[in-house]
Amino acid sequence: MASSQIKVPATYMRGGTSKGVFFNLEELPAQAQEPGQVRDKLLLRIIGSPDPYGKQIDGMGGATSSTSKTVIVSKSTCPDHDVDYLFGQVSIDKPFVDWSGNCGNLSAAVGPFAIHAGLIDPQRIPHNGIVEVRVWQVNIAKSIVVHVPIVDGCVQETGLFELDGVTFPAAEIQVDFMSPGASEGSMFPTGNQVDSLEVPNIGTFSATLINAGIPTIFIDAEALSYQGTELQEAINSDQAALDRFETIRAYGALKMGLIESVEQASSRQHTPKIAFVSQPKSYVSSSGKKIDTQQVDLLVRALSMGKLHHAMMGTAAVAIAVAACVPGTLVNNVCGGGERESVTFGHPSGTLKVGAKALNAGDGWTAEKASMSRSARILMEGFVRVPSDIFE
Template identity: 75%
Template sequence: MTNLSSQLQFKSQPQLKVPATYIRGGTSKGVFFNLADLPPEAQVAGESRDKLLMRVIGSPDPYAKQIDGMGGATSSTSKTVIVSKSDKADHDVDYLFGQVSIDKPFVDWSGNCGNLSAAVGPFAIHAGLIAKERIPQNGSVTVRVWQVNIEKTIEIHVPVVNGFVQETGDFELDGVTFPAAEIQVDFMDPADGDGAMFPTGNLIDDLEVPDVGTFNATMINAGIPTIFIDADALGYTGTELQEDINSDEKALAMFERIRAHGALKMGLITSLEEAETRQHTPKVAFVAKPNTYLSSSGKAVNEEDVDVLVRALSMGKLHHAMMGTAAVAIASAACVPGTLVNLAAGGGNKESVTFGHPSGTLRVGARAKPAPQGWQVEKVMMSRSARILMEGFVRVPSDVFV
C-alpha cells in the first residue's frame, strides 16, 4: 500500500459515536455521560478517559477557543460529568466531575462542580438510573448522589410533572438568561472529610505571598477549597465585573500567585509547581461589605439587597457569576463567626447569607455548629436550575486513544 493510500484510508476511518447529553446546570454547562455508555477504555480512570474527555471538549487548544469540541472556552463551559449507578448504601448514583483545561492537556479531578450538581439528579432520571417506581406522577423525587471527587453526599430535589422531570418554569437565577424550574440542592456535611474545615486551624491567617504582599485570609475546605481575602487589601471594592479583572494580566498573575501559595499553606500541594496542574482547586475569592453596583446585565444590585459582596476566580479568570461549590464555601464561612466572610457580612451567628456577585445575587443557607475539630457545617442549601440542551451522540476521531 502506498503512503498516499495509507493516508486516505486513515482519513476515511469513521469517528467514534459516544452517547452523551449536553446540559446546563446552574450557571455552568457540560457534557454528561452514563458510565456504561463510554468506550471500554474510558470506563476506568486513567489516560484513555482523560484523552476522550479532552477531545470531546476540544482541548488542549492553544487558541483557547475550543472550536473543535463541545467546550465554550470558559471555565464554566469546559466541563464533563460521568454518572453511574451507585453501589454505596443509601445512594442512587455516583457523580464524577472532570474540569477540562482549555489550553493544557489535562483534566482536573480535584474538586466538584456545584452548578452541575443540580443537573445530576435530572440526568440520572433521564438516563434511567432511577427506578420508575421512585418517580411520582407529580411532585418531586430526591436523588441521593455520592460525589466521587470529594467523597460527599448531595441530595437533589427534582420537580416532576406528569411523570417527567420539570425543566421549564419561572425560577430566575442571576447569571442565566431564561427562567426554568427550581431545583433545591443540599450539600451534606460539605467540609473536608479527612481534616478540619479550616485546614490551618485558624479562622484568619496571615498569607505571605512573595513579591505580592501579606494578606489576612480565611482558608476553608467546604464545598471546594477556597481562599478568601478582603477586597480592599487587594485594591478592589468588591463590585468589580469580569473585564475589570480578566483584562488585567498583572492582576491575574497576582491572583495565581496567591492561589499557589494558599494551596501550599492549606496542604493541598507540596510544592508550588504542583499548582500548575491543579487549576480547579483551590479557588481565590475577595469579599467586601455591601455596596450598590450594576451587574453584568445592567441590573442594579442595591446595598440593602445583599449581606456581602463576593468575587471569585475559577481556572485563572474571574467567574461571570459564582461557582456552586464556592457558594457552599461562602455559606459555610459566613455562618462561622470570625471569618473574613462573616465579618464582611456584619458578623455574628447566621443561618443564611445573600451575596452579590458579578451577575447579581444568590441566597444560600447553612447550618454550622462547633465541633471537636473546630466547626462543622451539617448542610448547605441552595436553589439552582437545570435544562437539557441537546442529547444523542458526541463524535470524536477514532484515533483518540492513540
C-alpha cells in the same frame, strides 16, 4: 474501511450557571470506563482541548471555565445512594483534566440526568411531586441530595424560577450539600478562622482558608485594592492582576496542605478557588441590573481556572455560606459578624441566597449542610463524535 469517527452517547446540559457534557458510564467506550489517561484523552478531545487559541472551536467546550466541563454518572456502589457522580474540569489550553473537586452548579443537573438516563428506579418517581435523588459525589466523597420536580411523570425543566447569570427562567431545583466540610482533617486546614498569608514579592494578607464545598481562599477586597463591585472585564483584561491572583492562590494552596510546592499549583487549576469579599455596596451587574446595598449581606468575586467567574461557582457558594455562618471568618466579618444560617451575596451577574448550618462541638467547626436553589435543563442529546484514532 474504518469509520473516520466514533460515536459516544452523550447529553449536553446546563446546570446552574454552568454547562457540561454528561455521560452514562456504561455508554462510554470500554477503554474509557476506567479512570486514567485513555479516559482523559477522550474527554479532552470531546471538549476540544488543549487549544492554544483558547476557543475550543473543534469541540463541545465554550472556552470558559463554566463551559469546559464533563460529568460521568453511574448506578451508585455506595449504600443509600442512587448514583455516583464524577466531575472532570477540562483545561482549555493545557492537556489535562482536573479531578480534584466538584462542580456545584452541575450537581443540580445530575438528578435530572439520572432520571433521563434510567438510573433511578421508576417506582420512586411520582406522577407529580419531588424526587430526592441521592448522589454520591465521587471526587470529594460527599453526599448531595438533588430535589427534582416531576410533572406528569417527567422531569419539569421549564418554570418561573430566575437565577442570576442564566438568561431564561426554569424550574427550581433545591440542592443540599451534606456535611460539606473537609472529608479528612479540619474544615479550616490551619485550625484558624483567619490566617496571615505571606506571598513573596506581593504582600501579606489576612485570609480565611476553608475547605467546605471546595477548598477556597478568601481575601478582603480592599487589601487587593478592589471595591468588590468589579465585573469580569476589570479583572480578566488585566494579565498582571490574573498572575497576582494565581501566585496568591498557589501560596494559599501550599498553606492549606493541598500541594507540597507552589509549582504543583499549575497542575491543580480547579482547586483551591480564590475569592475576594467586601461589605455591601451598590453596583450594576453584567446584565445591567442595579444591585442595591440593602439587597445583599456582602459582595464576593471569585476566580475559576485563572479567570474571574461570570457569576459564582456552586461549590464556592457553599464555601461562602459556611464561612459566613462561622463567627470570626473574613466572610462573616464583612457580613457584620455574629451567628447566622443564611447569607445573600452579590456577584458579577446579580445575587444569590445560600444557607448553611455550622456547628462547633468543641473540637473544631463542622458543617451539617449547605443548601441553594439552582435550575437545570437538557440542551441537546444524542452522540458526540471523536476521531477514531483517539485511542491509538
